[in-house]
Amino acid sequence: MSGSVVLLNLAGAVALLLYATRMVRTGVERAYGDVLRQKLRSTMQNPLMAIILGTALAVALQSSTAVTLLVGSFAGAGIVSGMAGQLAVRGAEIGSALVVKVLSFDLSLLVPILIAAGTGIFMTTERRAWRQFGRILVGIGLMLLSLELIGQASEPLRDSSLMPVIINYFSGDPVTAYLLAALVTWLFHSSIAGVLLIVQLAGRGLIPSELGIVLVLGVNLGSSIIAPLLTRNAPPEVRVVPIGNLLMRGLGSLVMLTAFLTFKPSPALLGSTVPDQIINAHILFNVVVLLAGLPFSRLVYRASQALVALNTPPKPAEPLEMVELSALNEADLGTPSQALANATREVVRVCEIVEIMLTTIFELYEHADQAKMKALAALDDRVDAKTAAIKLYLAKATIQQMTEDEALRYQELLGACVKLEQVGDIIVRNMLVHVQKKAQRKLEFTPEGWSELAAFHATVLANARLAFNVLISRDPDSARQLVIEKDRLRDFEKATSTSHFERLREGAAKSMETSTIHLDTIRDLKQINSLLTSMVYPVLEGQGLLHKSRLKAS
Known part of the structure; x- marks a missing residue:
């Protein structure tokens, strides 16, 4: 087999590993993202819990970088402190290393089981959480499959006459090997993928343990650079946590490289096989960085703030017309x-x-x-x-x-504050979802359906403006008119729904495609109208014009 074909197969296997890792991460974020964020908010005040939660998040998201970005955004919003955020990231690095350990076992039997089960779940249900769970199973199955493919693709390299020359060169120039591993990890945007690639090549006898440990230290440097680069244009508060991770993990990898090359400890202390030695070195490095960093956490946090401040340009004065x-x-x-x-x-x-x-x-x-x-x-x-x-x-x-x-x-x-907040939530959490669904599926309303929706929306918008005016003027006649309009809108809704179902019975294809969006939009607009109308009830009650929820007869 020619060298170009071997490299092509290896590149394809690595690409599958990166895709599968991302697939698992996005599945977890979509299915359980809100739960994870809530847990993060509620438990991050305790340093020990911050470390444990960071570890768990990295295992779930298959990415310490994703955890760093998430925690950094929370620190920027003031939800968690910067120090607690840095501790959570330390735990995330350990969680990421443990994922590598689990994936290094022979789990080939799980590949068909996970892919079949995940595909079956994804294809047989419309429930979002279950579909994402199926996606996660398929992603894990593809990760395991990609590791097998990496091993198979690298097998011909054992007989290559060029490979020993390359290995000997990097073994004699560990600094270059260290920097190359950092560059490759940054390109992968995944320390898990970087370490797994090294482990698979080592398992085929292509990488000796000493070089593998150097490469793993380079992977940790490269991984620590990813988040700071991704957040380089973010607000200063968001960048503090990634910069702190770079100081701890990046500088830690450099110190450990220097110590390893100086004292030359025996890799046999880390395990009986080369893959085990490399994986255990990866785990040990992140544990050491965590333990060594605990007494210096406050100092690192202040240094991170200082570095971010140095790289933050003065905030330009806000134009007068933009001042609120x-x-x-x-x-x-x-x-x-x-x-x-x-x-x-x-x-x-x-x-x-x-x-x-x-x-x-x-x-x-x-x-x-x-x-x-x-x-x-x-x-x-x-x-x-x-x-x-x-x-x-x-x-x-x-x-x-x-x-x-x-x-x-x-x-x-x-x-009024409560109701306005609820209206905003309906618009963003309900109606905006309908917009996205309509765009993704490239659906179009029938001319009749669109005309009805437009008229219904125009009525609600007019009622909203009237409600806002009454909030200021407290005019009872306008308030009374708004409640009457609410009753008219109820009749309008019934007529619109009747017309819509008639089109469905007649078999209008577009009506069938957009039926759910049409009816949900009408329901959301009606709910918005009811909330805004209820804002004027105190005016009517003050005038004695309202019996509970109904107008008195005039």
Whole structure:
């Protein structure tokens, strides 16, 4: 077999390993990402738990880099401290090393079982969690298969006359071998793939244990560089954890390389076979870095902050037109009338954001622009942040000094915050999902269906604007008109649903394809309308125009 064919087979096997690793990681993130994030938030305050959780996350995600990026983002958001984040990353490196150990065993019998079971689960259910679980099983099966293929592809290299020359060269120049392993790992974006490749080649007798240990140290250097490069344009708070990992793991690998080349300890202390010696060296290195780093964790954290600060350009002054001042003046909290007026101004700003979101989401139904979709999700984050600030501000207000009318206004503003937040969630978590599904499946509404949706949306948007006006004016006639419009919308919904089902009975293909999206969108818009209408109920109750949830007869 020619050398080019051998390298082609080896490249294909390595590519399958990288793809399978990513497949497992994305499957875990999609199925259990929210649960993992919640666990991370709740347990990261304890240093020991941070290490354990980091280890578990690396095993689940098959990537210490993914854990570093996740923890870095949480540290940037202030959810966890930077020091706790660095400890979690230390645990993640150990978890990544343990994954290599497990995958080094002969698990070839599991390959057909995992692929068959995973494919069966993925193909026979529509439940998201189960489909992703099937994806994870297939990914693990492909990882094991790729390791077999790497071994088979590298087998002809044992008889190559060139291979001993290359090995001898790198054995005599460990620094170059160390740097080459770091470069290859950075290209792979996976320390697991890098170490497994070394182990497979060592198992075929192609790499001696001393060179393998040097290469493993290079893999750890390369892995520590990935996250800092991926976050180089992120906010400074996000970059502290990856930089800390680079200081600990990257410099640690350099120190260990120097010690290994100086004292030349016997690799036999790490195991009876060359693959075992290389894997155990990888695990031992990360354990040593963790233990050695514990007493210096605070120093490393401060050094990370200093390095990030050196590489952070001064923040340019924000243009005046982009400056957004908060009306929530703490000095006015002792004067209820002023505090309520301030809160009202902020609630009005939230109303404006929600109106933009409600307008934009329907534009996305017509054209699913990715930039607009990201901007819409960012607007929901702004709504959440603003409503949280308003609720906190109102909670600090002196309720005891309020008149009865002021206390009612206080409750009205709190209720408006909750409802506006819920509207934003419906738009992003429900309607935006419909937009993505419609775009992914390249579906189109029938002209009649699209016309009905557009009319329904226009009615809800008009009602939203009316509700926002009533929140300011507290005009009972406008409030009464909004509740009447709610009843009309209920009738409109019934007529729209009837028309939609008639098209289904007539067998309109497009109606069948978009039926779920159509009905779910109508339901979401109706729910939004109900939430916004309920914002004006206090005005009607104050005028004695409302019996529980129904208008009095005029």
